[in-house]
Amino acid sequence: MAVATKTFLARVEVTLKLTVNDPQGNTVKGALASLGFDGVSAVRVGKHMEIRLTAEGAAEAERRVEEMCRQLLANPVIEQYRFTIESAEG
Amino acid sequence: MRFAIVVFPGTWSDRDCSHAITDDLGEEAAYVWHRERDLSGFDAVVLPGGFSYGDYLRCGAIARFSPVMEAVVEFAKAGKPVIGICNGFQVLCEAGLLPGVLMRNADLRFHCEDVYLRTENANTAFTNALMPGSVIRLPISHGEGNYYADAATLDALEASGRVAFRYCDAEGGVTAAANPNGSARNIAGVLNEAGNVLGMMPHPERLTEPVLGGVDGLAIFRSMVQLAATKAP
Secondary structure, three states: OOOOOEEEEEEEEEEEOOOOOOHHHHHHHHHHHHOOOOOOOOOOOEEEEEEEEEEOOHHHHHHHHHHHHHHHHOOOOOEEEEEEEEEOOO | OEEEEEEOOOEOOHHHHHHHHHHHOOOEEEEEEOOOOOOOOOOEEEEOOEOHHHHOOOOOOOHHHOHHHHHHHHHHHOOOOEEEEOHHHHHHHHOOOOOOEEEOOOOOOOEEEEEEEEEOOOOOOOOOOOOOOOEEEEEEEEOOOEEEOOHHHHHHHHHOOOEEEEEEOOOOOOOOOOOOOOOHHHEEEEEOOOOOEEEEOOOHHHOOEHHHOEOOOHHHHHHHHHHHHHHOO
16 A cells, blocks of 8 residues: 655755854855955855755655765765755645 | 776767777777676776766766766776776775865866876886886876865875876976966875776876877876786786
8 A cells, every 4th residue: 555645845945064164154244245244254155955855754854965965965074964854845 | 908988978088999999009998888787808998078967966976876887896906907087086085995085176267288297106006107206297187176084084095106297387396386276285186095096187098199288198008008018917
């Protein structure tokens, strides 16, 4: 018998580890300063990914997205990741 | 000696590599499409430069899951020589065959120019035709060649002779000014622990004939052939 699945939306953020220098972020920070935005002490540039997937439940979806991050979406040498899972039914 | 030149969608230095190996060096080379899984019959593997899979997500991140990469990992584990050039270096890092990662150039600009390299270890499968400490000139052509690894990894690489080349000036001075991309400790090429896998950002295949402006690149490929010759029964 087929197991009912639900659709979920994962929002994944991949950013450079704080110990890793971020030339893009530094350049954006400089550009903001030159535009007159005072008080910007740091900018970090990262990636945002939205992944639509089906799973039996939220726990299963979370387990699979975790695995995606570990295998492909982030490089653990320089990057860290975090994500949220929400229902995307209907 | 028979070289396999791996071709991913977006690889662009495959023909330059083939030309250098066959026409300039007089050895054999064949292209291996990324969907193939068999590297038997080859004595060495080249992962050429380019923009495999458009460099989407991260350089080399998608290419490393190509079917051919399983064969490349097996080939490397068997102790046979594998050289990754530019994008090929990035693929080897993503595949875990080499430590570290190539990040965006520190100045965020694409660099297409000749650089000088100091031979840090001339006792390897890829550098034995060079003198220790000798300076060679090769072109670079990349936007993401900024080598990064944590300090402990860098210390371990240096302590074990696994830094093959460093960016330097024409006199061999390893200076910040001679570092084109911000690479940690001016590192331009690294070896794996066994010494049979080399990744380097500069392009040896692009400077192999006097008409191109120099022949320094030939020494890398010649080293691989020399080693194979000394190992032959």
